[in-house]
């Protein structure tokens with residue numbers, strides 16, 4: 001990963017009439033990063049992406065895509081970003097291959113069927129490449145959205161809740177593909193999600209957004225470090241007692257003294273979900 005900032009949000013605000021959907025969003029994404037934007041429904045994740053790609057104008061604040069304000073140079077932004085929108089949107093009467101070829105054409109790029117076929121293969125859509133898109137299942141449509149976003153081979157891929165409705169099996173192969181895009185094609189990847197395991201599994205860094213504000217932005221590792229591990233004591237009476245482990249030190253002697261009938265001991269590792277809940281429940285803590 002380099003130090004080059006490819007996406008910058010600084011005090012971004014967006015109002016819809018009296019309603020403030022984005023209050024103060026500030027974070028940066030570096031080249032080659034896998035970045036997750038986490039937030040509950042209504043946190044403003046999609047609104048932020050819409051401001052980024054020029055679907056909606058921000059009210060105030062700064063946004064830069066590879067150093068350029070998307071409102072000043074929308075063409076540069078469109079070439080730089082591949083956006084996988086939350087809502088499925090393509091012409092259902094075209095085939096996946098036609099949709100991808102058309103997409104490259106829109107960007108004025110030369111045809112490259114080998115590249116498009118590679119994307120379809122990676123997204124397990126090869127056997128559907130010549131059927132009308134309306135015949136695809138929900139999960140296939142979502143994958144076609146990803147293929148469409150990659151058709152012009154942009155350096156930055158933004159995925160807005162990409163795995164909603166994709167079954168677990170294909171979700172894992174999608175994760176592998178995203179990792180491959182990052183490591184082998186040097187893409188920067190930003191994902192919004194409310195699946196916390198997804199962020200934990202994939203992202204180097206995470207920003208948590210709630211009520212239109214960036215509450216915290218840190219490495220996944222540091223965020224997980226904010227919660228202590230817990231010792232779970234199962235007693236012979238089938239009770240479960242949880243003791244937080246401070247500073248990684250465990251006083252086994254006192255545990256044995258306090259719980260003479262221990263059946264089982266296990267350590268519960270912190271989950272991003274717990275950090276997330278803590279920060280979205282009480283943003284100022």
Ligand SMILES: Nc1ncnc2c1ncn2[C@@H]1O[C@H](COP(=O)(O)OP(=O)(O)O)[C@@H](O)[C@H]1O
Pocket residue numbers: 016019021039040041042043044045046047048
């Ligand atoms: N065009 C719009 N007009 C009015 N309110 C909107 C519009 N788009 C989004 N909102 C509101 O902004 C808030 C953030 O929405 P959204 O960005 O879709 O959140 P998320 O993607 O995090 O679930 C929600 O309360 C939503 O109702």
Ligand SMILES: [Mg+2]
Pocket residue numbers: 045046047086160161
């Ligand atoms: Mg959304």
